[in-house]
Amino acid sequence: MSTANTAKLKEQFDAGLETRADFTIDQPTERYGAVDHAVWQQLYARQTALLKGRVCDEFLAGVDCIGMPHDRVPSFDEINAKLTPATGWQIVAVPGLVPDQVFFEHLANRRFPVTWWMRRPDQLDYLQEPDCFHDLFGHVPLLINPVFADYMHAYGRAALAANDAGALPLLARLYWYTVEFGLIRDAASPNGVKIYGAGIVSSKGETLYSQQSAAPNRLGFDLERVMRTRYRIDTFQKTYFVIDDFAQLFGVAQTDFAPLLAKLATEPAFAAGDVLEQDRVITHGSQEGWQADGDI
Template sequence: MSEISKPQTPPSGAAADWTIPQEWSRYTVQEHALWDQLFERQASMLRGRVTPAFLQGLDVLRLSKPGIPDFEELSERLRKLTGWSVVAVPGLVPDDVFFEHMANRRFVAGNFIRKPDQIDYLEEPDVFHDVFGHVPLLANPVFADYMQAYGEGGLRSLKFGSLDKLARLYWYTVEFGLIREAGDLHLYGAGIVSSYGESHFALDDPSPNRLGFDLQRVMRTQYRIDDYQQTYFVIDSFKDLLQQTLDTDFAPLYAELETLPDLDTETILPTDRVLHRGTQAYARQKAS
Protein backbone atom coordinates (compact mmCIF):
# COMPACT_ATOMS: atom_id res chain seq x y z
CA MET A 1 0.00 0.00 0.00
CA SER A 2 1.16 3.52 -0.73
CA GLU A 3 0.01 7.09 -0.95
CA ILE A 4 1.05 7.20 -4.60
CA SER A 5 -1.98 8.18 -6.68
CA LYS A 6 -3.92 5.22 -8.06
CA PRO A 7 -6.39 5.22 -10.98
CA GLN A 8 -9.91 4.13 -10.08
CA THR A 9 -10.94 2.22 -13.22
CA PRO A 10 -9.15 -0.74 -14.80
CA PRO A 11 -6.92 0.26 -17.72
CA SER A 12 -7.46 -1.16 -21.17
CA GLY A 13 -6.68 -4.87 -21.29
CA ALA A 14 -7.26 -5.47 -17.55
CA ALA A 15 -10.10 -7.55 -16.14
CA ALA A 16 -12.69 -6.12 -13.75
CA ASP A 17 -10.50 -7.23 -10.82
CA TRP A 18 -7.54 -5.44 -12.44
CA THR A 19 -5.65 -8.63 -13.25
CA ILE A 20 -3.77 -8.99 -16.53
CA PRO A 21 -1.77 -11.79 -18.14
CA GLN A 22 1.82 -11.77 -16.98
CA GLU A 23 2.99 -12.51 -20.55
CA TRP A 24 6.16 -14.12 -19.27
CA SER A 25 7.36 -14.91 -22.79
CA ARG A 26 7.61 -11.17 -23.57
CA TYR A 27 10.40 -10.48 -21.07
CA THR A 28 13.65 -9.72 -22.84
CA VAL A 29 17.04 -11.29 -22.20
CA GLN A 30 18.10 -7.98 -20.68
CA GLU A 31 15.12 -7.93 -18.30
CA HIS A 32 15.82 -11.46 -17.09
CA ALA A 33 19.48 -10.50 -16.63
CA LEU A 34 18.48 -7.47 -14.54
CA TRP A 35 16.34 -9.70 -12.30
CA ASP A 36 19.31 -12.06 -11.87
CA GLN A 37 21.58 -9.12 -10.99
CA LEU A 38 19.12 -7.78 -8.42
CA PHE A 39 18.47 -11.26 -7.01
CA GLU A 40 22.13 -12.15 -6.58
CA ARG A 41 22.97 -8.82 -4.94
CA GLN A 42 20.11 -9.00 -2.45
CA ALA A 43 20.13 -12.72 -1.66
CA SER A 44 23.85 -12.81 -0.91
CA MET A 45 23.71 -9.70 1.27
CA LEU A 46 20.62 -10.78 3.25
CA ARG A 47 22.04 -13.98 4.71
CA GLY A 48 22.40 -13.49 8.45
CA ARG A 49 20.36 -10.29 8.25
CA VAL A 50 16.90 -11.43 7.16
CA THR A 51 14.54 -13.73 9.08
CA PRO A 52 15.29 -17.40 8.29
CA ALA A 53 11.66 -17.79 7.18
CA PHE A 54 12.40 -15.53 4.21
CA LEU A 55 15.36 -17.64 3.10
CA GLN A 56 13.27 -20.79 3.53
CA GLY A 57 10.66 -19.22 1.24
CA LEU A 58 13.26 -18.46 -1.42
CA ASP A 59 14.32 -22.10 -1.27
CA VAL A 60 10.96 -23.91 -1.28
CA LEU A 61 9.56 -21.63 -3.99
CA ARG A 62 12.71 -22.06 -6.08
CA LEU A 63 13.04 -18.33 -6.60
CA SER A 64 16.79 -18.66 -7.15
CA LYS A 65 16.04 -20.19 -10.55
CA PRO A 66 17.48 -17.79 -13.18
CA GLY A 67 15.17 -15.20 -14.72
CA ILE A 68 11.94 -13.48 -13.74
CA PRO A 69 9.60 -16.11 -12.23
CA ASP A 70 6.63 -17.37 -14.19
CA PHE A 71 3.62 -16.52 -11.99
CA GLU A 72 1.75 -19.70 -12.99
CA GLU A 73 4.61 -21.96 -11.92
CA LEU A 74 5.25 -19.89 -8.79
CA SER A 75 1.57 -19.96 -7.81
CA GLU A 76 1.40 -23.72 -8.25
CA ARG A 77 4.16 -24.18 -5.69
CA LEU A 78 2.76 -21.52 -3.35
CA ARG A 79 -0.79 -22.89 -3.38
CA LYS A 80 0.48 -26.28 -2.18
CA LEU A 81 2.13 -24.60 0.83
CA THR A 82 -0.32 -21.95 2.01
CA GLY A 83 -3.11 -21.59 -0.55
CA TRP A 84 -1.81 -18.28 -1.90
CA SER A 85 -1.25 -17.39 -5.55
CA VAL A 86 0.40 -14.50 -7.41
CA VAL A 87 -1.60 -12.53 -9.98
CA ALA A 88 -0.31 -9.87 -12.36
CA VAL A 89 -1.63 -6.31 -12.34
CA PRO A 90 -0.59 -3.32 -14.47
CA GLY A 91 0.55 -1.25 -11.48
CA LEU A 92 -0.99 0.16 -8.31
CA VAL A 93 -4.64 -0.83 -7.84
CA PRO A 94 -7.51 0.74 -5.84
CA ASP A 95 -7.61 -0.15 -2.16
CA ASP A 96 -10.81 -2.20 -2.30
CA VAL A 97 -9.37 -4.29 -5.15
CA PHE A 98 -6.11 -4.77 -3.25
CA PHE A 99 -7.91 -5.91 -0.10
CA GLU A 100 -10.28 -8.20 -1.98
CA HIS A 101 -7.38 -10.05 -3.56
CA MET A 102 -5.53 -10.37 -0.24
CA ALA A 103 -8.63 -11.57 1.61
CA ASN A 104 -8.84 -14.36 -0.97
CA ARG A 105 -5.14 -15.21 -0.77
CA ARG A 106 -4.17 -13.63 -4.07
CA PHE A 107 -1.08 -11.43 -4.03
CA VAL A 108 -1.06 -8.73 -6.71
CA ALA A 109 2.28 -8.11 -8.40
CA GLY A 110 3.40 -5.73 -11.11
CA ASN A 111 4.47 -7.56 -14.26
CA PHE A 112 7.08 -4.96 -15.28
CA ILE A 113 10.68 -4.66 -14.10
CA ARG A 114 12.59 -1.47 -13.39
CA LYS A 115 15.12 0.03 -15.78
CA PRO A 116 18.87 -0.43 -15.19
CA ASP A 117 19.21 3.20 -14.05
CA GLN A 118 16.55 2.53 -11.37
CA ILE A 119 18.38 -0.38 -9.80
CA ASP A 120 18.66 1.27 -6.37
CA TYR A 121 15.33 3.09 -6.13
CA LEU A 122 11.93 2.83 -7.75
CA GLU A 123 8.87 4.72 -6.52
CA GLU A 124 6.25 2.36 -7.93
CA PRO A 125 6.76 -1.33 -6.98
CA ASP A 126 7.90 -3.59 -9.81
CA VAL A 127 8.06 -7.36 -10.20
CA PHE A 128 11.31 -7.56 -8.23
CA HIS A 129 9.94 -5.70 -5.22
CA ASP A 130 6.64 -7.58 -5.32
CA VAL A 131 7.93 -11.09 -5.91
CA PHE A 132 11.37 -11.12 -4.30
CA GLY A 133 10.29 -8.85 -1.45
CA HIS A 134 6.83 -10.21 -0.60
CA VAL A 135 6.31 -13.72 -1.91
CA PRO A 136 8.91 -15.73 0.08
CA LEU A 137 7.11 -15.03 3.38
CA LEU A 138 3.79 -16.08 1.85
CA ALA A 139 5.24 -19.61 2.04
CA ASN A 140 5.25 -19.25 5.85
CA PRO A 141 1.84 -20.40 7.17
CA VAL A 142 1.62 -17.88 10.02
CA PHE A 143 2.64 -14.88 7.95
CA ALA A 144 0.36 -16.05 5.15
CA ASP A 145 -2.53 -16.02 7.64
CA TYR A 146 -1.57 -12.50 8.76
CA MET A 147 -1.68 -11.24 5.19
CA GLN A 148 -5.15 -12.71 4.64
CA ALA A 149 -6.34 -11.24 7.95
CA TYR A 150 -4.99 -7.86 6.88
CA GLY A 151 -6.92 -8.05 3.62
CA GLU A 152 -10.13 -8.88 5.48
CA GLY A 153 -9.47 -6.05 7.91
CA GLY A 154 -8.82 -3.70 5.03
CA LEU A 155 -12.25 -4.37 3.56
CA ARG A 156 -13.81 -3.60 6.94
CA SER A 157 -11.72 -0.43 7.37
CA LEU A 158 -13.32 1.11 4.28
CA LYS A 159 -16.63 1.22 6.19
CA PHE A 160 -15.05 3.25 9.00
CA GLY A 161 -13.13 5.75 6.87
CA SER A 162 -9.94 4.70 8.64
CA LEU A 163 -7.84 3.45 5.76
CA ASP A 164 -5.01 5.86 6.53
CA LYS A 165 -4.59 4.33 9.99
CA LEU A 166 -4.64 0.76 8.70
CA ALA A 167 -2.19 1.65 5.93
CA ARG A 168 0.34 2.48 8.62
CA LEU A 169 0.09 -1.04 9.99
CA TYR A 170 0.89 -2.45 6.54
CA TRP A 171 3.73 0.00 6.07
CA TYR A 172 5.45 -0.71 9.38
CA THR A 173 5.00 -4.49 9.22
CA VAL A 174 4.64 -5.91 5.70
CA GLU A 175 6.83 -3.28 4.04
CA PHE A 176 9.28 -2.07 6.70
CA GLY A 177 9.08 -4.44 9.65
CA LEU A 178 11.86 -5.86 11.80
CA ILE A 179 11.64 -8.99 13.95
CA ARG A 180 13.60 -10.03 17.03
CA GLU A 181 14.69 -13.68 16.92
CA ALA A 182 17.04 -15.37 19.40
CA GLY A 183 18.04 -11.95 20.70
CA ASP A 184 19.00 -10.54 17.30
CA LEU A 185 17.15 -8.16 15.01
CA HIS A 186 16.31 -9.43 11.54
CA LEU A 187 14.65 -7.91 8.50
CA TYR A 188 11.33 -9.12 7.14
CA GLY A 189 9.57 -6.15 5.52
CA ALA A 190 9.51 -6.35 1.71
CA GLY A 191 10.46 -2.71 1.26
CA ILE A 192 13.66 -3.36 3.19
CA VAL A 193 14.64 -6.78 1.85
CA SER A 194 14.24 -5.63 -1.76
CA SER A 195 16.36 -2.49 -1.15
CA TYR A 196 20.15 -2.83 -1.01
CA GLY A 197 20.65 0.45 0.82
CA GLU A 198 17.84 0.11 3.34
CA SER A 199 18.82 -3.47 4.15
CA HIS A 200 21.96 -2.00 5.69
CA PHE A 201 20.37 1.17 7.07
CA ALA A 202 17.50 -0.48 8.95
CA LEU A 203 19.77 -2.77 10.99
CA ASP A 204 23.14 -1.02 11.19
CA ASP A 205 22.76 2.74 10.99
CA PRO A 206 22.55 4.69 14.28
CA SER A 207 20.10 7.19 12.77
CA PRO A 208 16.65 5.50 12.98
CA ASN A 209 14.68 4.59 16.10
CA ARG A 210 13.96 0.90 16.65
CA LEU A 211 10.92 0.46 18.87
CA GLY A 212 8.95 -2.49 20.15
CA PHE A 213 5.75 -3.12 18.19
CA ASP A 214 2.50 -1.81 19.65
CA LEU A 215 -0.60 -1.89 17.45
CA GLN A 216 -2.15 1.42 18.47
CA ARG A 217 1.23 3.17 18.48
CA VAL A 218 1.99 1.97 14.96
CA MET A 219 -1.40 3.11 13.65
CA ARG A 220 -0.78 6.63 15.01
CA THR A 221 2.62 6.97 13.36
CA GLN A 222 3.20 8.74 10.06
CA TYR A 223 5.75 7.33 7.62
CA ARG A 224 8.13 8.29 4.81
CA ILE A 225 7.40 7.25 1.23
CA ASP A 226 10.34 9.15 -0.26
CA ASP A 227 13.33 7.93 1.76
CA TYR A 228 14.54 5.56 4.46
CA GLN A 229 12.35 5.31 7.55
CA GLN A 230 13.10 7.32 10.69
CA THR A 231 11.52 4.67 12.93
CA TYR A 232 11.25 0.90 12.59
CA PHE A 233 8.95 -1.24 14.73
CA VAL A 234 10.15 -4.62 15.95
CA ILE A 235 7.79 -7.58 16.39
CA ASP A 236 8.55 -10.53 18.67
CA SER A 237 7.20 -13.18 16.27
CA PHE A 238 4.85 -13.62 13.33
CA LYS A 239 2.55 -15.55 15.65
CA ASP A 240 2.30 -12.59 18.03
CA LEU A 241 1.67 -10.19 15.14
CA LEU A 242 -1.13 -12.40 13.82
CA GLN A 243 -2.66 -12.88 17.26
CA GLN A 244 -2.71 -9.16 18.03
CA THR A 245 -4.46 -8.56 14.72
CA LEU A 246 -7.05 -11.30 15.26
CA ASP A 247 -7.69 -10.38 18.92
CA THR A 248 -8.28 -6.68 18.27
CA ASP A 249 -11.73 -5.20 17.75
CA PHE A 250 -10.77 -2.52 15.26
CA ALA A 251 -14.03 -0.55 15.39
CA PRO A 252 -13.41 0.93 18.89
CA LEU A 253 -9.71 1.22 18.07
CA TYR A 254 -10.49 3.39 15.04
CA ALA A 255 -12.81 5.51 17.18
CA GLU A 256 -10.08 5.98 19.79
CA LEU A 257 -7.49 6.83 17.16
CA GLU A 258 -9.70 9.66 15.92
CA THR A 259 -9.30 11.32 19.34
CA LEU A 260 -5.51 10.99 19.40
CA PRO A 261 -2.98 13.11 17.49
CA ASP A 262 -0.84 11.57 14.77
CA LEU A 263 2.80 11.08 15.67
CA ASP A 264 5.76 12.34 13.64
CA THR A 265 8.07 9.80 12.11
CA GLU A 266 10.88 10.46 14.62
CA THR A 267 8.80 10.73 17.82
CA ILE A 268 9.60 8.61 20.86
CA LEU A 269 6.95 8.42 23.60
CA PRO A 270 7.66 7.79 27.30
CA THR A 271 5.63 4.59 26.99
CA ASP A 272 7.62 3.23 24.03
CA ARG A 273 9.73 0.11 24.36
CA VAL A 274 12.98 1.57 23.01
CA LEU A 275 15.42 -0.93 21.55
CA HIS A 276 17.54 1.81 20.00
CA ARG A 277 17.12 5.58 20.32
CA GLY A 278 18.14 6.93 16.93
CA THR A 279 20.29 9.99 16.34
CA GLN A 280 18.12 11.01 13.34
CA ALA A 281 21.38 12.24 11.78
CA TYR A 282 20.52 10.85 8.36
CA ALA A 283 17.11 12.55 8.16
CA ARG A 284 18.43 15.87 9.46
CA GLN A 285 21.31 15.87 7.02
CA LYS A 286 18.92 15.22 4.14
CA ALA A 287 16.59 17.98 5.38
CA SER A 288 19.42 20.50 5.48
Protein backbone atom coordinates in the same frame (compact mmCIF):
# COMPACT_ATOMS: atom_id res chain seq x y z
CA MET B 1 0.66 -0.88 -0.52
CA SER B 2 -1.66 0.65 -3.11
CA THR B 3 -2.86 3.80 -4.76
CA ALA B 4 -4.76 4.75 -7.90
CA ASN B 5 -4.22 6.70 -11.11
CA THR B 6 -0.42 6.73 -11.06
CA ALA B 7 1.46 7.70 -14.20
CA LYS B 8 3.02 4.24 -14.38
CA LEU B 9 -0.37 2.56 -14.15
CA LYS B 10 -1.71 4.74 -16.95
CA GLU B 11 1.32 3.83 -19.02
CA GLN B 12 0.56 0.15 -18.49
CA PHE B 13 -3.09 0.58 -19.41
CA ASP B 14 -2.00 2.33 -22.60
CA ALA B 15 0.28 -0.60 -23.45
CA GLY B 16 -2.67 -2.63 -24.69
CA LEU B 17 -2.75 -5.40 -22.09
CA GLU B 18 -6.23 -6.74 -21.39
CA THR B 19 -7.08 -5.69 -17.84
CA ARG B 20 -10.01 -7.21 -15.95
CA ALA B 21 -12.37 -5.38 -13.60
CA ASP B 22 -10.28 -6.49 -10.61
CA PHE B 23 -7.15 -5.03 -12.31
CA THR B 24 -5.65 -8.46 -12.94
CA ILE B 25 -4.05 -9.44 -16.23
CA ASP B 26 -2.48 -12.57 -17.65
CA GLN B 27 1.25 -12.37 -16.98
CA PRO B 28 2.64 -11.27 -20.38
CA THR B 29 5.70 -13.48 -20.28
CA GLU B 30 6.36 -12.86 -23.96
CA ARG B 31 7.12 -9.20 -23.16
CA TYR B 32 10.12 -10.01 -20.98
CA GLY B 33 13.33 -9.41 -22.91
CA ALA B 34 16.97 -10.19 -22.22
CA VAL B 35 17.37 -6.95 -20.26
CA ASP B 36 14.44 -7.83 -17.94
CA HIS B 37 15.88 -11.26 -17.19
CA ALA B 38 19.36 -9.77 -16.66
CA VAL B 39 18.00 -7.21 -14.18
CA TRP B 40 16.17 -9.93 -12.26
CA GLN B 41 19.34 -12.05 -12.19
CA GLN B 42 21.45 -9.14 -10.94
CA LEU B 43 18.98 -8.08 -8.25
CA TYR B 44 18.37 -11.66 -7.10
CA ALA B 45 22.11 -12.37 -6.78
CA ARG B 46 22.78 -9.10 -4.98
CA GLN B 47 19.95 -9.35 -2.46
CA THR B 48 20.33 -13.06 -1.65
CA ALA B 49 24.02 -12.47 -0.90
CA LEU B 50 23.32 -9.31 1.10
CA LEU B 51 20.50 -10.80 3.15
CA LYS B 52 22.49 -13.72 4.55
CA GLY B 53 22.71 -13.17 8.29
CA ARG B 54 20.49 -10.09 8.05
CA VAL B 55 17.03 -11.42 7.15
CA CYS B 56 14.87 -13.67 9.32
CA ASP B 57 15.07 -17.43 8.88
CA GLU B 58 11.41 -17.63 7.83
CA PHE B 59 12.09 -15.48 4.77
CA LEU B 60 15.04 -17.61 3.65
CA ALA B 61 12.99 -20.77 4.20
CA GLY B 62 10.28 -19.28 1.97
CA VAL B 63 12.78 -18.49 -0.80
CA ASP B 64 14.04 -22.08 -0.67
CA CYS B 65 10.56 -23.61 -0.55
CA ILE B 66 9.21 -21.58 -3.48
CA GLY B 67 12.33 -22.10 -5.53
CA MET B 68 12.36 -18.87 -7.51
CA PRO B 69 14.68 -19.03 -10.52
CA HIS B 70 17.79 -16.92 -10.11
CA ASP B 71 18.44 -16.27 -13.79
CA ARG B 72 15.04 -15.17 -15.18
CA VAL B 73 11.81 -13.44 -14.27
CA PRO B 74 9.69 -16.19 -12.68
CA SER B 75 6.50 -17.57 -14.13
CA PHE B 76 3.65 -16.69 -11.77
CA ASP B 77 2.01 -20.05 -12.52
CA GLU B 78 5.16 -21.85 -11.37
CA ILE B 79 5.18 -19.85 -8.13
CA ASN B 80 1.50 -20.62 -7.49
CA ALA B 81 2.13 -24.34 -7.95
CA LYS B 82 4.20 -24.19 -4.74
CA LEU B 83 2.42 -21.38 -2.88
CA THR B 84 -1.25 -22.30 -3.19
CA PRO B 85 -1.03 -25.86 -1.82
CA ALA B 86 0.98 -24.57 1.15
CA THR B 87 -1.17 -21.68 2.43
CA GLY B 88 -4.04 -21.16 -0.02
CA TRP B 89 -2.51 -17.95 -1.37
CA GLN B 90 -1.91 -17.22 -5.04
CA ILE B 91 -0.24 -14.34 -6.81
CA VAL B 92 -2.07 -12.48 -9.57
CA ALA B 93 -0.48 -10.26 -12.19
CA VAL B 94 -1.43 -6.57 -12.22
CA PRO B 95 -0.24 -3.57 -14.28
CA GLY B 96 1.06 -1.74 -11.21
CA LEU B 97 -0.32 -0.10 -8.08
CA VAL B 98 -4.07 -0.65 -7.89
CA PRO B 99 -6.90 1.15 -6.03
CA ASP B 100 -7.09 0.50 -2.30
CA GLN B 101 -10.46 -1.27 -2.40
CA VAL B 102 -9.27 -3.65 -5.12
CA PHE B 103 -6.00 -4.34 -3.30
CA PHE B 104 -7.74 -5.19 -0.02
CA GLU B 105 -10.31 -7.40 -1.74
CA HIS B 106 -7.49 -9.41 -3.22
CA LEU B 107 -5.78 -9.81 0.17
CA ALA B 108 -9.07 -10.73 1.85
CA ASN B 109 -9.37 -13.57 -0.68
CA ARG B 110 -5.75 -14.73 -0.32
CA ARG B 111 -4.62 -13.22 -3.60
CA PHE B 112 -1.49 -11.07 -3.68
CA PRO B 113 -1.22 -8.60 -6.60
CA VAL B 114 2.23 -8.69 -8.22
CA THR B 115 3.31 -6.04 -10.70
CA TRP B 116 4.36 -7.78 -13.91
CA TRP B 117 6.98 -5.34 -15.28
CA MET B 118 10.67 -5.12 -14.34
CA ARG B 119 12.63 -1.99 -13.49
CA ARG B 120 15.31 -0.68 -15.86
CA PRO B 121 19.05 -1.28 -15.33
CA ASP B 122 19.47 2.35 -14.20
CA GLN B 123 16.86 1.82 -11.44
CA LEU B 124 18.57 -0.97 -9.53
CA ASP B 125 18.95 1.03 -6.32
CA TYR B 126 15.77 3.09 -6.28
CA LEU B 127 12.34 2.81 -7.85
CA GLN B 128 9.39 5.03 -7.01
CA GLU B 129 6.77 2.36 -7.68
CA PRO B 130 6.99 -1.36 -6.85
CA ASP B 131 8.02 -3.57 -9.75
CA CYS B 132 8.01 -7.34 -10.19
CA PHE B 133 11.19 -7.82 -8.18
CA HIS B 134 9.90 -5.89 -5.18
CA ASP B 135 6.50 -7.58 -5.21
CA LEU B 136 7.69 -11.11 -5.95
CA PHE B 137 11.04 -11.38 -4.18
CA GLY B 138 10.09 -9.02 -1.36
CA HIS B 139 6.60 -10.22 -0.47
CA VAL B 140 5.96 -13.75 -1.66
CA PRO B 141 8.51 -15.83 0.32
CA LEU B 142 6.73 -15.06 3.61
CA LEU B 143 3.31 -15.90 2.14
CA ILE B 144 4.31 -19.55 2.26
CA ASN B 145 4.74 -19.22 6.04
CA PRO B 146 1.36 -20.18 7.59
CA VAL B 147 1.44 -17.62 10.40
CA PHE B 148 2.39 -14.71 8.18
CA ALA B 149 -0.06 -15.88 5.51
CA ASP B 150 -2.90 -15.76 8.05
CA TYR B 151 -1.81 -12.31 9.18
CA MET B 152 -1.99 -10.99 5.62
CA HIS B 153 -5.43 -12.53 5.13
CA ALA B 154 -6.72 -10.98 8.36
CA TYR B 155 -5.17 -7.66 7.40
CA GLY B 156 -7.02 -7.63 4.08
CA ARG B 157 -10.35 -8.17 5.78
CA ALA B 158 -9.66 -5.51 8.40
CA ALA B 159 -8.53 -3.02 5.78
CA LEU B 160 -11.74 -3.48 3.81
CA ALA B 161 -13.69 -2.57 6.93
CA ALA B 162 -11.41 0.38 7.65
CA ASN B 163 -11.77 1.64 4.10
CA ASP B 164 -15.55 1.53 4.44
CA ALA B 165 -15.31 3.38 7.78
CA GLY B 166 -12.98 6.07 6.47
CA ALA B 167 -10.18 4.93 8.77
CA LEU B 168 -7.78 3.71 6.10
CA PRO B 169 -4.72 5.75 7.23
CA LEU B 170 -4.64 3.76 10.47
CA LEU B 171 -4.45 0.43 8.62
CA ALA B 172 -2.05 1.86 6.05
CA ARG B 173 0.43 2.55 8.85
CA LEU B 174 0.11 -1.00 10.13
CA TYR B 175 0.87 -2.40 6.67
CA TRP B 176 3.79 -0.04 6.23
CA TYR B 177 5.47 -0.82 9.54
CA THR B 178 4.97 -4.59 9.31
CA VAL B 179 4.58 -5.93 5.78
CA GLU B 180 6.82 -3.34 4.12
CA PHE B 181 9.31 -2.19 6.76
CA GLY B 182 9.08 -4.64 9.65
CA LEU B 183 11.97 -5.85 11.80
CA ILE B 184 12.02 -8.86 14.12
CA ARG B 185 14.03 -9.41 17.31
CA ASP B 186 17.26 -11.38 17.11
CA ALA B 187 19.64 -10.88 20.02
CA ALA B 188 22.67 -12.09 18.07
CA SER B 189 22.22 -9.61 15.20
CA PRO B 190 23.33 -5.97 14.84
CA ASN B 191 21.13 -3.72 17.00
CA GLY B 192 19.27 -6.84 18.12
CA VAL B 193 17.16 -7.16 14.98
CA LYS B 194 16.73 -8.98 11.68
CA ILE B 195 14.67 -7.98 8.66
CA TYR B 196 11.40 -9.29 7.32
CA GLY B 197 9.63 -6.35 5.59
CA ALA B 198 9.44 -6.47 1.79
CA GLY B 199 10.45 -2.85 1.33
CA ILE B 200 13.70 -3.66 3.11
CA VAL B 201 14.54 -7.09 1.69
CA SER B 202 14.21 -5.84 -1.90
CA SER B 203 16.43 -2.78 -1.30
CA LYS B 204 20.20 -2.83 -0.86
CA GLY B 205 20.29 0.57 0.85
CA GLU B 206 17.45 -0.04 3.28
CA THR B 207 18.74 -3.52 4.13
CA LEU B 208 21.97 -2.03 5.45
CA TYR B 209 20.40 1.08 6.96
CA SER B 210 17.53 -0.60 8.82
CA GLN B 211 19.73 -3.06 10.65
CA GLN B 212 23.08 -1.33 11.03
CA SER B 213 22.65 2.46 10.95
CA ALA B 214 22.65 4.47 14.19
CA ALA B 215 20.22 7.03 12.70
CA PRO B 216 16.76 5.38 13.03
CA ASN B 217 14.73 4.51 16.10
CA ARG B 218 13.99 0.85 16.65
CA LEU B 219 11.00 0.42 18.93
CA GLY B 220 9.16 -2.59 20.28
CA PHE B 221 5.96 -3.27 18.33
CA ASP B 222 2.72 -1.98 19.85
CA LEU B 223 -0.39 -2.11 17.69
CA GLU B 224 -1.97 1.19 18.74
CA ARG B 225 1.38 2.99 18.64
CA VAL B 226 2.03 1.75 15.11
CA MET B 227 -1.40 2.74 13.87
CA ARG B 228 -0.89 6.29 15.16
CA THR B 229 2.60 6.77 13.65
CA ARG B 230 3.26 8.53 10.35
CA TYR B 231 5.91 7.19 7.98
CA ARG B 232 8.26 8.12 5.13
CA ILE B 233 7.90 7.23 1.47
CA ASP B 234 10.76 9.37 0.08
CA THR B 235 13.67 8.47 2.38
CA PHE B 236 14.79 5.69 4.68
CA GLN B 237 12.52 5.27 7.69
CA LYS B 238 13.04 7.34 10.83
CA THR B 239 11.50 4.58 12.97
CA TYR B 240 11.20 0.82 12.64
CA PHE B 241 8.89 -1.25 14.82
CA VAL B 242 10.26 -4.58 15.96
CA ILE B 243 8.09 -7.66 16.56
CA ASP B 244 9.20 -10.33 19.03
CA ASP B 245 8.28 -13.16 16.64
CA PHE B 246 5.66 -14.01 14.03
CA ALA B 247 3.34 -15.30 16.75
CA GLN B 248 2.96 -11.65 17.75
CA LEU B 249 1.61 -10.89 14.26
CA PHE B 250 -0.75 -13.84 14.60
CA GLY B 251 -2.09 -12.14 17.72
CA VAL B 252 -2.60 -8.95 15.73
CA ALA B 253 -4.52 -10.96 13.15
CA GLN B 254 -7.02 -11.96 15.85
CA THR B 255 -7.75 -8.34 16.79
CA ASP B 256 -11.30 -7.02 16.60
CA PHE B 257 -10.39 -3.93 14.62
CA ALA B 258 -13.80 -2.22 14.59
CA PRO B 259 -13.70 -0.85 18.17
CA LEU B 260 -9.98 -0.12 17.86
CA LEU B 261 -10.51 1.94 14.71
CA ALA B 262 -13.32 3.83 16.41
CA LYS B 263 -11.11 4.50 19.42
CA LEU B 264 -8.15 5.74 17.39
CA ALA B 265 -10.14 7.76 14.84
CA THR B 266 -9.96 10.94 16.92
CA GLU B 267 -6.50 10.41 18.40
CA PRO B 268 -3.66 12.60 17.07
CA ALA B 269 -0.93 10.99 15.00
CA PHE B 270 2.71 10.85 16.04
CA ALA B 271 5.53 12.10 13.85
CA ALA B 272 7.62 9.44 12.12
CA GLY B 273 10.61 10.08 14.37
CA ASP B 274 8.91 10.49 17.75
CA VAL B 275 10.06 8.48 20.74
CA LEU B 276 7.51 8.40 23.56
CA GLU B 277 8.01 7.82 27.26
CA GLN B 278 6.05 4.57 27.13
CA ASP B 279 7.91 3.15 24.11
CA ARG B 280 10.04 0.03 24.45
CA VAL B 281 13.22 1.48 23.00
CA ILE B 282 15.64 -0.96 21.41
CA THR B 283 17.79 1.78 19.87
CA HIS B 284 17.23 5.53 20.11
CA GLY B 285 18.16 7.01 16.75
CA SER B 286 20.89 9.60 16.30
CA GLN B 287 18.62 11.32 13.71
CA GLU B 288 21.54 11.82 11.34
CA GLY B 289 20.31 12.74 7.86
CA TRP B 290 16.68 13.14 8.89
CA GLN B 291 14.49 15.57 6.96
CA ALA B 292 12.30 17.92 8.97
CA ASP B 293 9.16 17.46 6.86
CA GLY B 294 7.54 14.92 4.55
CA ASP B 295 5.82 12.52 6.94
CA ILE B 296 2.77 10.73 5.51
